[in-house]
Amino acid sequence: MIKMILDNFSLEKISLSGQCFRFKKLSENKYCVIAFGQYLEIEQYENEVTFHCCEKQFREIWYNYFDLDNSYSKYMSSVPTTDIYLTKAMLFGKGIVILHQDIWETILSFVISQQNNIKRIQYIIELLCQKYGDKKTTQNGTVYYTFPTVQSLQYVTEQEFQNCNLGYRSKFVVKIVNDILQKKCDIDYLKSCNYAECKTELMKLYGIGQKVADCICLFGLHHLNAFPIDTHIKKVLQNHYAEGFPFENYAGYEGVIQQYLFYYDLYNKD
DSSP: OEEEEOSSOOHHHHHHSSSOSSEEEEETTEEEEEETTEEEEEEEETTEEEEOSOHHHIIIIIHHHTTTTSOTHHHHHTSOTTOHHHHHHHHHHTTOOOOOOOHHHHHHHHHHTTTOOHHHHHHHHHHHHHHHSOEEEOTTOOEEEOOOOTGGGTTOOHHHHHTTTOTTHHHHHHHHHHHHHTTSSOHHHHTTSOHHHHHHHHTTSTTOOHHHHHHHHHHTSOOTTOOOOOHHHHHHHHHHOTTOOOGGGGTTOHHHHHHHHHHHHHHOOO
């Protein structure tokens, strides 16, 4: 068990931010996440966060996964008070961090995310994990399923994916799995590329356009300068930044700003 005092960190907001689909609320202050083949339960009371894992697993997986060596206060302090809308969005989304996720899981998840909502994406991914992932049991008896590997999906047909509610995305996944296995897109190579190169390579995959490529770059490869533009962000830019968004003010961490804007537009009810 690892306890840390963390500022600008909110399990609730991270779980709802739309960047990870295997992050679930268990109770008022307790969450679980499955990543890199491991299951983690986490609790938060104000700024005290408890990671229910050993020191070795925390250092090898979760410290990096939750981007804990990064200070988000520096990003927040760069937002000028004169930008009233972004200031509201930043304060509303305070506590969101950009996760370091597995690249293959991010590719498949955001292909599935197209024209979909978060709850349905979570449901589809859980179906895929139960059917094609590995079943595991934690020391306290919790059963979970790992994310299916590329290899485990190589013989899955389009119809079988449709049976998991992927719909028209099924043909995308079949083609992407084959292309990755044939090294038409090399995941290991992507890890060494800059943002522009990664985006170009990802868009060579069938069914991946600019928005999905940017999501993969941001949430799977941690290119913080990626700025995915979906319907929510497009609406924000049109309604509040008609004369142009000042991207130059946030060079190198545009994706952090995007998450504040996305989360605010999605959940603010004022």
